[in-house]
Amino acid sequence: MSQRVRVNPIACEAHGMCAELLPERITLDEWGYPIVDETPLHGSQLAHAQRAVRACPTLALLLERAPGERGR
Amino acid sequence: MAGESPRTAGRAPEPALPRLLAGIQAHGLLTLEEHEAVHGPLPSTGGQRGRRERERADMLIAEVARSGLLGRGGAAFPTATKMQAVAGARRRPIVLANGAEGEPASLKDRTLLESLPHLVLDGAILAAEAVGADEVVVCVCESAQDAAESLALAIAERPSGRSGRAPSLRMATVPSHYVAGQESALISYLGGARALPTFTPPMPFEQGIRRRPTLVNNVETLAHLGLIARHGAPWFRQLGTPTQPGSALVTLSGAIAHPGVYEIEHGASLSSLIAAGGGSTGRVHGALIGGYAGTWIVGELLGGVAMSNEHLAAHGAALGAGVVLLLPEDACPVAESARLARWLAGQSTHQCGPCVNGLDALAGTVEAIAAGTAGAGVGGRVDRLASLVSRRGACGHPDGALNPILSALRSFQAEFAEHARYGPCDACARPGELPLPHRPIDEATVRTARAQR
Numbered sequence: 043m044s045q046r047v048r049v050n051p052i053a054c055e056a057h058g059m060c061a062e063l064l065p066e067r068i069t070l071d072e073w074g075y076p077i078v079d080e081t082p083l084h085g086s087q088l089a090h091a092q093r094a095v096r097a098c099p100t101l102a103l104l105l106e107r108a109p110g111e112r113g114r
Numbered sequence: 115m116a117g118e119s120p121r122t123a124g125r126a127p128e129p130a131l132p133r134l135l136a137g138i139q140a141h142g143l144l145t146l147e148e149h150e151a152v153h154g155p156l157p158s159t160g161g162q163r164g165r166r167e168r169e170r171a172d173m174l175i176a177e178v179a180r181s182g183l184l185g186r187g188g189a190a191f192p193t194a195t196k197m198q199a200v201a202g203a204r205r206r207p208i209v210l211a212n213g214a215e216g217e218p219a220s221l222k223d224r225t226l227l228e229s230l231p232h233l234v235l236d237g238a239i240l241a242a243e244a245v246g247a248d249e250v251v252v253c254v255c256e257s258a259q260d261a262a263e264s265l266a267l268a269i270a271e272r273p274s275g276r277s278g279r280a281p282s283l284r285m286a287t288v289p290s291h292y293v294a295g296q297e298s299a300l301i302s303y304l305g306g307a308r309a310l311p312t313f314t315p316p317m318p319f320e321q322g323i324r325r326r327p328t329l330v331n332n333v334e335t336l337a338h339l340g341l342i343a344r345h346g347a348p349w350f351r352q353l354g355t356p357t358q359p360g361s362a363l364v365t366l367s368g369a370i371a372h373p374g375v376y377e378i379e380h381g382a383s384l385s386s387l388i389a390a391g392g393g394s395t396g397r398v399h400g401a402l403i404g405g406y407a408g409t410w411i412v413g414e415l416l417g418g419v420a421m422s423n424e425h426l427a428a429h430g431a432a433l434g435a436g437v438v439l440l441l442p443e444d445a446c447p448v449a450e451s452a453r454l455a456r457w458l459a460g461q462s463t464h465q466c467g468p469c470v471n472g473l474d475a476l477a478g479t480v481e482a483i484a485a486g487t488a489g490a491g492v493g494g495r496v497d498r499l500a501s502l503v504s505r506r507g508a509c510g511h512p513d514g515a516l517n518p519i520l521s522a523l524r525s526f527q528a529e530f531a532e533h534a535r536y537g538p539c540d541a542c543a544r545p546g547e548l549p550l551p552h553r554p555i556d557e558a559t560v561r562t563a564r565a566q567r
Contacts, residue, residue: 050313051465051469051506052311052312052465053313054466055467071467071468071502073467074467075467075471
């Protein structure tokens, strides 16, 4: 079951922790909000992603099942 | 309210049209008796009690599937697919009939509710019975007072608890700001919070009003459903195109002799619609198709436009909720676009950073082009801002807002280049053609929905 990271843009307040902890997936735009690569995570990225999810001060970063595997 | 009494257009031979607008009066609503005289009584699926009733309800969903009915709120999503998703849920669903028409250039939903509310109620009741819902909430903009009055009268005319199984009907007036009609914003508002979009999932069909699965359909979609239940899918498909069957309500405004709401066959030519509207009032710069999340089509291209998504896709456009706004040639498309971009930025609910910052920056950039102060490299800045806004909001507003701005930049390239170089033109000072009502998003007010029976 592959997973991806996704940001809840309503909860996000541009603290930028995620980009520090998961730079291979997340960069920041000119206002400090994360630009997230939502393709499935592979291998060692998952552990980094979990750390970034836990570190977000507003709980705006989510791990979820990659689409195509989500049942309606 | 429509500026003129609604008429019909389309290439179909009479009396194929009108369908929805059959029997409409210039003023006032069709009473239940008048409505049934035009369309016949509401065929019942009989609620959801016994197995035979259950089968008849399934048959209605299957009939809607065969009809090919697509949602008329703008997204053109298959109606039967939504119904199936909700019908299969474990908890008892609720039906939300969405008449919260926040789009300033659209009048079709309030016209339906104001003049033909029983058509909407028919569809909502049938949809409720088909998916096993015991409750229908019809949402109407608080700015549409005539529509709310008609709807309240129509609800009062309906025998409550028809044979003890009919769904309860109630109306909710909702704020009029642009994104209040977005389905998650409505569900939020009906739950006692502000009418602001929420993060999904859960989608409404999974968890909506009071956490129950919620079937959200535009009021025009439901009106079609009421007629499909009476006349069947083959009848519905006699009009329209194979991929977009049936008719649609469109709001025609701008440089047109008789602005108003018209019913057309999907695939009808834009020129036949303009002819039905009494012709344009002069030469036309272009048409904004699909409203403020829509696309400009300009110049000679207008002559060949057909009103179906399949055809409009070739122009990068879609019918959306059926807005057709003709921009007169003496208006300045650059100034109009700058004002529209600023208005759209102002309709952000300030929840998502990329929307708040991106739409504001984009509006500033378009304003700078219009003022001739943008400087070199402005095209690259627009592209970059668009990529920063695209698909980064919780709702569709930022993406919708990009459409008319980017398409204006493409379609009115020469005009934008001229303004970037020489600054404002003579027409820039003219009053704007696009209606941009002041509809603030009241941050401080938390209101519970005014439920009325």
